[in-house]
Amino acid sequence: MRQTFPSFLKFFALLILSLSAQMLLAAAVPRHIPLPVKPDDVIATGNEWIALPTIRAADGALTSFNVLSMRDRGLLEVLGERGTPVLQPYFRLNGKNLPLRNLQWELLEFWIPVARMTVDGVEVTLTYCAPPGARAAFLHMTLTNRRTAAAAATLGVKASWGALNRVTYTPVELRGTRTIGAAPWVDAAEVFSFVTHDTQFAWSLIHRGSVAQVAVPPLTLSPALDTQRSVDLGAGETAEADFVLGAGLEEFSAPHNAKALWEQLDRNGAAALIAQAAEWCRQRTRTTGQADLDLLMNRNFLFTALYAWGRTMDTEQFVGVTSRSPLYYVSAAYWDRDAMLWSFPGLLDIDPSLAREALEYAFTTQLRNTGIHSRFIDGVVLEDGFQLDEASAPLVALSEYVRRTGDEAFLASHRAALLLLRDRLLARRDPETGLYSTLQDSQDEYQKKPFLTYDNVLCWRALLDLAALFERLRDPSSAQEMTQRAEALKKAILHYSLSDQAPGSSGSIFVCATDGKNPLFADVPPGSLMKLPALGFVSENDPVFLRTYDWLHSQSYQFSYSDRPSGLPGSYRLPITTSWSIADHLALTRGRERALKILRTSGWDGGIVSEGLDPSSAVVDYPGRAFATAAGYVAHAICQNFCQDHPR
Numbered sequence: 001m002r003q004t005f006p007s008f009l010k011f012f013a014l015l016i017l018s019l020s021a022q023m024l025l026a027a028a029v030p031r032h033i034p035l036p037v038k039p040d041d042v043i044a045t046g047n048e049w050i051a052l053p054t055i056r057a058a059d060g061a062l063t064s065f066n067v068l069s070m071r072d073r074g075l076l077e078v079l080g081e082r083g084t085p086v087l088q089p090y091f092r093l094n095g096k097n098l099p100l101r102n103l104q105w106e107l108l109e110f111w112i113p114v115a116r117m118t119v120d121g122v123e124v125t126l127t128y129c130a131p132p133g134a135r136a137a138f139l140h141m142t143l144t145n146r147r148t149a150a151a152a153a154t155l156g157v158k159a160s161w162g163a164l165n166r167v168t169y170t171p172v173e174l175r176g177t178r179t180i181g182a183a184p185w186v187d188a189a190e191v192f193s194f195v196t197h198d199t200q201f202a203w204s205l206i207h208r209g210s211v212a213q214v215a216v217p218p219l220t221l222s223p224a225l226d227t228q229r230s231v232d233l234g235a236g237e238t239a240e241a242d243f244v245l246g247a248g249l250e251e252f253s254a255p256h257n258a259k260a261l262w263e264q265l266d267r268n269g270a271a272a273l274i275a276q277a278a279e280w281c282r283q284r285t286r287t288t289g290q291a292d293l294d295l296l297m298n299r300n301f302l303f304t305a306l307y308a309w310g311r312t313m314d315t316e317q318f319v320g321v322t323s324r325s326p327l328y329y330v331s332a333a334y335w336d337r338d339a340m341l342w343s344f345p346g347l348l349d350i351d352p353s354l355a356r357e358a359l360e361y362a363f364t365t366q367l368r369n370t371g372i373h374s375r376f377i378d379g380v381v382l383e384d385g386f387q388l389d390e391a392s393a394p395l396v397a398l399s400e401y402v403r404r405t406g407d408e409a410f411l412a413s414h415r416a417a418l419l420l421l422r423d424r425l426l427a428r429r430d431p432e433t434g435l436y437s438t439l440q441d442s443q444d445e446y447q448k449k450p451f452l453t454y455d456n457v458l459c460w461r462a463l464l465d466l467a468a469l470f471e472r473l474r475d476p477s478s479a480q481e482m483t484q485r486a487e488a489l490k491k492a493i494l495h496y497s498l499s500d501q502a503p504g505s506s507g508s509i510f511v512c513a514t515d516g517k518n519p520l521f522a523d524v525p526p527g528s529l530m531k532l533p534a535l536g537f538v539s540e541n542d543p544v545f546l547r548t549y550d551w552l553h554s555q556s557y558q559f560s561y562s563d564r565p566s567g568l569p570g571s572y573r574l575p576i577t578t579s580w581s582i583a584d585h586l587a588l589t590r591g592r593e594r595a596l597k598i599l600r601t602s603g604w605d606g607g608i609v610s611e612g613l614d615p616s617s618a619v620v621d622y623p624g625r626a627f628a629t630a631a632g633y634v635a636h637a638i639c640q641n642f643c644q645d646h647p648r
Contacts, residue, residue, distance in 0.1 A: 041606045
């Protein structure tokens with residue numbers, strides 16, 4: 001006999017289907033997060049191919065954009081003419097300009113910036129979006145007529161090209177001819193070419209549905225474009241316009257990179273494409289259950305993922321840099337420490353596949369000069385000088401990656417690199433003291449005393465990590481050797497790197513550096529003694545560490561800033577409260593509340609952490625803005641101590 005489905009089960013089945021549909025619908029709607037900004041702030045967005053680092057909060061203009069270039073060993077930055085934005089959006093109503101003022105900004109999924117303004121009975125929006133995988137970005141503009149009468153509306157963009165800079169630390173203007181012309185095989189588009197003996201770079205703007213006027217020298221100083229869409233809007237109606245910015249190697253690739261994105265816009269619409277990009281971001285966010293911390297954490301997670309890493313336009317290689325924003329004073333170069341100790345943990349928190357690519361780059365392109373101060377993105381030395389923490393960094397990162405992912409295939413494929421890094425580390429051992437030497441410290445300054453405590457503790461960590469990696473490689477003899485070397489190093493550190501001679505100290509503390517006889521009492525925030533518990537070397541309740549903490553936070557230490565509202569220990573090189581110090585104190589029970597208060601006090605740089613802030617005013621360190629690797633370090637510290645969820 002056929003059985004009927006009980007009515008109450010039908011009810012629950014329908015309820016579950018309804019809830020599931022609502023959940024799917026909710027997941028498709030991006031979260032809108034208000035972004036507090038000042039009029040002189042800039043907002044960054046972008047993807048792995050193209051960076052939009054300087055969207056002006058005041059008027060939504062894009063003052064510059066850049067791409068990574070392996071040939072040029074850094075960034076290629078496009079600027080407008082003499083301070084003019086590269087892209088300047090504008091609106092007109094009934095022939096009168098609508099000044100873009102008092103824009104209210106929000107972020108979709110912590111990354112995609114949207115500006116809104118309501119004035120004189122109209123509403124306007126600006127949205128900048130660089131969808132993942134696209135070698136282009138687009139500006140989506142809307143204007144809604146809330147008046148009772150129809151109005152003539154114009155949505156437009158002015159484009160200007162005043163300079164092309166190569167950026168590795170310092171912008172250097174490249175010499176060549178900047179031109180503009182119709183984009184080959186692409187309708188309603190212009191291409192801007194940079195020509196020397198050949199075309200070296202190009203970018204393009206697609207403006208379908210708009211009318212464009214081109215201006216070239218001698219009528220103007222630089223190639224310029226004014227493109228606008230004019231429509232008659234009835235009461236309550238909305239007009240939209242999309243402008244697609246693409247970059248490429250020359251006149252064909254730039255507009256066709258833009259065209260591929262335009263075709264997606266034409267097929268799916270701007271709203272769908274923005275939602276897809278937002279969903280990519282959502283999949284790489286975490287939650288602390290606290291809105292302000294979530295904004296700081298996720299904004300910086302995404303900033304480290306997309307500004308400390310990217311793909312070069314010419315070779316398509318995945319590379320790592322300090323920052324893809326030229327606002328940072330040493331942008332577009334590679335440090336092992338920055339990449340592997342600061343940015344990498346954040347990648348691992350949100351995207352293990354991206355972390356794997358970062359490791360691949362460190363263990364191949366950058367391998368031959370691991371430990372050297374800084375390098376270009378092709379691995380060639382930029383600034384010479386050995387740093388022990390940098391030599392240890394890739395080993396620590398690899399160990400954590402394998403521990404968390406179980407990816408032993410990656411480990412096995414890089415065994416030769418592992419042995420090379422091991423031998424490079426062991427070569428720094430001093431036979432007399434058993435300590436490992438460095439030439440420069442973690443703030444990239446020469447240290448006359450060769451044995452830094454933090455660096456040696458990090459080396460100890462790397463030796464233990466090597467032991468664990470060799471165990472996974474079924475090499476017990478090498479694992480045992482590394483364990484023994486780690487034990488010997490710890491003994492040496494506890495013998496040579498403690499002293500009771502610090503002025504004002506009640507007993508022995510950890511010294512910053514030593515030559516085996518003479519101690520240096522100080523701290524180096526990027527490689528602070530405050531990290532020793534996090535590295536597993538001592539507990540934070542260890543008496544020596546407690547005295548070290550007390551001394552560094554006392555008036556006995558010149559750079560303690562203990563009497564300042566936002567003060568944490570700095571150094572002669574960094575006389576500020578640094579982002580590293582805030583992150584390190586978040587990991588300490590004793591310092592967590594103070595660090596959390598400082599973290600929340602500053603507005604930072606549109607939500608993105610800088611190198612540090614003034615210990616009295618909490619104003620950000622201006623040259624240290626847009627510091628993408630440190631962004632990952634702080635985001636990781638927030639998540640490690642406050643996240644309530646698990647990685648997706």
